[in-house]
Amino acid sequence: MSQTLENRASPDAATQLDIFRRMLRIERNDEFTRTQIRRGRITAPYYSARGQEVIPATLSNLMTDDDVICTIYRGIHDMVAKGMPLRPLWAEICGRVDGTCKGKGGPMHLTHPETGVMVTTGIVGSSMPIANGFAWASLLDGSRRVTVAYFGDGASNIGAFHEALNLASVWKLPVVFVCSNNGFAEHTRYENATSVDFIAKRAIGYGMPGYTVDGNDPYDMYAHAHAAIERARAGEGPTLLECKTFRFMGHVFGDNDSYMTKEEKEAALAKDPLVLFRQHLLETGAATEAQLEEMKATIEAEVQDAIDFAFESGYASADELRRDVFAEEIPA
Amino acid sequence: MSQTLENRASPDAATQLDIFRRMLRIERNDEFTRTQIRRGRITAPYYSARGQEVIPATLSNLMTDDDVICTIYRGIHDMVAKGMPLRPLWAEICGRVDGTCKGKGGPMHLTHPETGVMVTTGIVGSSMPIANGFAWASLLDGSRRVTVAYFGDGASNIGAFHEALNLASVWKLPVVFVCSNNGFAEHTRYENATSVDFIAKRAIGYGMPGYTVDGNDPYDMYAHAHAAIERARAGEGPTLLECKTFRFMGHVFGDNDSYMTKEEKEAALAKDPLVLFRQHLLETGAATEAQLEEMKATIEAEVQDAIDFAFESGYASADELRRDVFAEEIPA
Amino acid sequence: MSTDTVEPVAETLKMTGQAAVTAALFQAMEEDPKVLVFGEDVADREGGGVMGTTRGLSSRFGDLRVRSTPIAEQSIVGAAVGAAMAGYKPVAEIMLMNFITVAMDMIVNHAAKLRFMSGGQSQVPLVIRTLTGAGWQTAGQHSDHYEGWFAHTAGIKVVAPATPADYKGLLLAAIQDPDPVLFIENSRTLFVPGEVASDQGPIPLGKARLAREGSHISLITYSGMVANCMAAAVELEAAGISAEVIDLRTVSPWDKDAVLASAEKTGRAIVVHEAVRHFGPGGEIAATIQEALFRKMKAPVRRLGAPYSAVPFAKPLEDAFLVQPADIAEAAKALCAYE
Amino acid sequence: MSTDTVEPVAETLKMTGQAAVTAALFQAMEEDPKVLVFGEDVADREGGGVMGTTRGLSSRFGDLRVRSTPIAEQSIVGAAVGAAMAGYKPVAEIMLMNFITVAMDMIVNHAAKLRFMSGGQSQVPLVIRTLTGAGWQTAGQHSDHYEGWFAHTAGIKVVAPATPADYKGLLLAAIQDPDPVLFIENSRTLFVPGEVASDQGPIPLGKARLAREGSHISLITYSGMVANCMAAAVELEAAGISAEVIDLRTVSPWDKDAVLASAEKTGRAIVVHEAVRHFGPGGEIAATIQEALFRKMKAPVRRLGAPYSAVPFAKPLEDAFLVQPADIAEAAKALCAYE
Ligand SMILES: Cc1ncc(C[n+]2csc(CCOP(=O)(O)OP(=O)(O)O)c2C)c(N)n1
Ligand SMILES: Cc1ncc(C[n+]2csc(CCOP(=O)(O)OP(=O)(O)O)c2C)c(N)n1
């Protein structure tokens, strides 16, 4: 908890709808992905972020294409929220030549500079030190570009977290450190690996603002994301956001959940942020049932189109192993 | 500052004298070392701890030979305080075969298990994760052995610090993290590298007690060292002590001090803890001038004897390069 | 060099490399109360490891000897170094080899050097178990074979088994060893079943295994590439070429006697590893062979390894990245036809 | 391979390698506003580096382009990776090579791989300057030559100059290079003065330097060992042996053409480096020579490097650890007398 935000910005109806649309795109995309895996059409490990949609949906609403994100293996929701087009995203997940990375990076290493998806790392903690570099570049450019570093609760125990937050604070870098605290790191429960009750408290040790946020509540997320991004844009330095959430699908596709109780899982599922926010939009009149159904149909068509595109795409040739190692091709 | 200690233990007269004797041994040994370097008899880099004597002198008074220290390149004061015999210490500094490490480790890597000097590292931050291993072993042994990890203010910004403090707290390890905050890391001033006003505040992020201590005041040091060591012995877990002090001789022998002001250096020298504590002992009647002079003479004789011993010792043969790499000698 | 240890003596059990690793850990912890096991998710509360390799250990040996850790590899290896110096035999798990990159200081500057720097006063008998290898489409940061770095680091042994029996026997030996050992499990072999003697004990480090006898060419390899060399040998046999396959088992120190004897016998040698060929561990072996057997070899010593690139994601690229049996067979045929 | 670049054309200046590095940094920052310099103590407020190598830069180019950092190597390289991807050309300093062990993830998993993993969308044109080498009695954790690790890592170039002119020219080229470069300064050469053309520009990476022409044997080397090979060559000359000395300058990618041409000409080769011999970079070079010049060499290719141990502290041990000119001369004589 550590700190309480004073001036809470609130999303207007249009913003709410935008956030919901991003959430729904994430959720539909995730569902379709898992279906493809179940059908044996995708073989790589998949780290679903089902349940964590609110976090990047809200942050991305507040970012432009120029703003940069550095994310992690569990990061496809961050990219979808940021606006990465689904065709090259799917092609990459399927390892195809039309993928963002020609199939060389795959789902753990997607990059798409046009939408500011600059780094996806499979190494716990490593999104943060690199984010600082982009943020330093903003200072050098004199731009107002903001960098968001996504990471998990488990990552808050690794050295890179500490070094990155300290440097960002000393250098007053325009970066937002977004910890998706889903209560588990692989199979390890938060409190069995983390020595502090709220990760946001660690911000005290770096002289920066730190907030524990309900990461499943678009209002709470919006208020804090808004404050953190505005602070960065204004050149006032970094913020640590600890966003409490839950991974509905466990660590990796096929996870057996043996390390958690049935009750806690059911309790979390019962508070599905997508369901709750949808209900809220309908109840407040921000959207109609028909509108949301149409939104869903549009998104599903878009995802299906991306899947079709991906599976029609071919594979890069083995020559690609000699390309992109360096700017200059490696001779055969 | 972060926390204030409730029950402050106070050193009795005998304890004060013991602490002073350790300080004086450190200071005399340091002075003699610098003289040998000036005469060209020692060529390796030397990291004097002149001015920081109170910290290990006090802690060592509260430790036994069984208790373990993991220290750093600026660590000879820690070893002298801990009771490492001076003959093998000097022989090692001079690279001789009668050194603790046969001349293979040198001043940055002294080891002397008999007095609990288990690790001396030249890598900033690395004393801490290793200290945890000794502390874990204490739990496994069921012993009450305490491990002290020494490090500097600069080291509190590196990843190893973070990982080690988190693990020690989660595992409730009997370890005391002793940060000698001398205001500088090489030539970098504390506040230009460290994002928090008091390093002790970082303890909040690890759910452990953290105290900012006047590391030049034997009373303040004693109270906090006592509390931290007792806590560890009682199996209650780790403590972070930030001990404020000053390096009189700069970073390394020959340092030109260009990065600090004359005033701040003179102000620090004027409060030489050795002079002040000596005065205090005389004023309170804990010791007489004659007693302290005799103590000094005895120590100087001991240091001189160690120097003579060291320079009479020979060098190990090149065959030693094949020994101690593994338990089994490497064939020629 | 011993001949293949899995002679069908007495009783044998069919088990995977993973089961063999689990069995070795049980046996070592049972026999020596100083043996500790720790790493991310290894305790039963966390499911006994993401792959289940350490399942059952914490229930049997208690939470103090078998511990799950935070994600903090530097702290994991650091704790192993300290505990080892304090008289224990920690077996630390670094989930995947690429994650070792955040713990290099502890391994290289500390574990590998403390005995030497202390003039023999300290010993650091730890084992680091780690898993790696391309083939699972885990791409650039989850599949690298960096054993060459550690082979080049004085003071740490590097073990890389290829069969279930070796997984068990070499791990038992690594745990008993008085010095630090890096124990590399390979993703393509760990789940392949094989015969293991029911009483399989330690297999000495530093001794190669004659995986297949042959007379025309020596294939010198280890870890996941043993299987590819064996497959190549079958293909070569059909072409009338008799290939000998030497499984090094231990990369460092490697069994120079066995390799030189085989190369001298056949007069032709190819060193095969999964690691990138460029400045890879094969250089040491090839350079040593040519030096020791100058003018005795019938053809130059060849090296096969991965191309100079990161591990790619797409399956066809991953396949092209890995040395395939056909690549080995082709190289062997060319050497046999040399001059 | 170019011949020695320091031809006494036009004007030359006498300067140390260190001064040459400083000059290169000034020139690069002047020419390209995207060049950044940072690391521990590098700004003038902190004295312009513990050795003074970056002195004057922050005063000239400002505190935003030239920054001192906390002691946090992972964060230093991480910031370099991000800034490089954002279009800058960061030159990060890791004070000593052993400290690179805490930044390996950022270098190996990120800097070296991001271009590839992104399918060419990202580029990471950073330079990491670091210093190492035995000789100053800084013992086991301050003197190691780990260039072999990085040569084995696809996606990063490794440069290791030996002369002041090369310190300048290769650093300029490294900064201009579109890919990550590790630039290794050596403690025994950095403070030795030599001639540098007043207008010394970039020297191409990957091209060796013919440091001395000879006809009987090729000594292939780089960094601090160039001087030892040159000294050995003088000793050999007295014994009637004409040694050619090839300074690789760039360890990876290395100048295979130059090395093979020299080895073919002389028929004898020794690869000499300061790094530990066991699984060291010399293996790649020796293995390549024997493969390419099979039956053309008059003697086996030898490799000289440090023994399999940590760097020792005591001066006599440190001397024994380092390959000395006499060791090289002895090995060369033995090869010339071979058979
Ligand atoms: C340095 C490193 N260590 C271990 C791993 C293996 N690993 C991958 S994800 C993960 C758990 C991370 O947990 P958290 O940070 O909470 O993120 P989440 O997966 O819950 O989103 C681990 C241990 C890794 N990728 N990198
Ligand atoms: C990982 C690492 N980075 C850099 C260095 C170089 N170095 C040696 S001492 C030092 C300063 C450390 O400062 P501090 O922790 O405050 O300790 P002090 O020297 O003041 O006692 C640095 C940067 C090192 N030894 N290890």
Ligand SMILES: [Mg+2]
């Ligand atoms: Mg998590």
Ligand SMILES: [Mg+2]
């Ligand atoms: Mg300091």
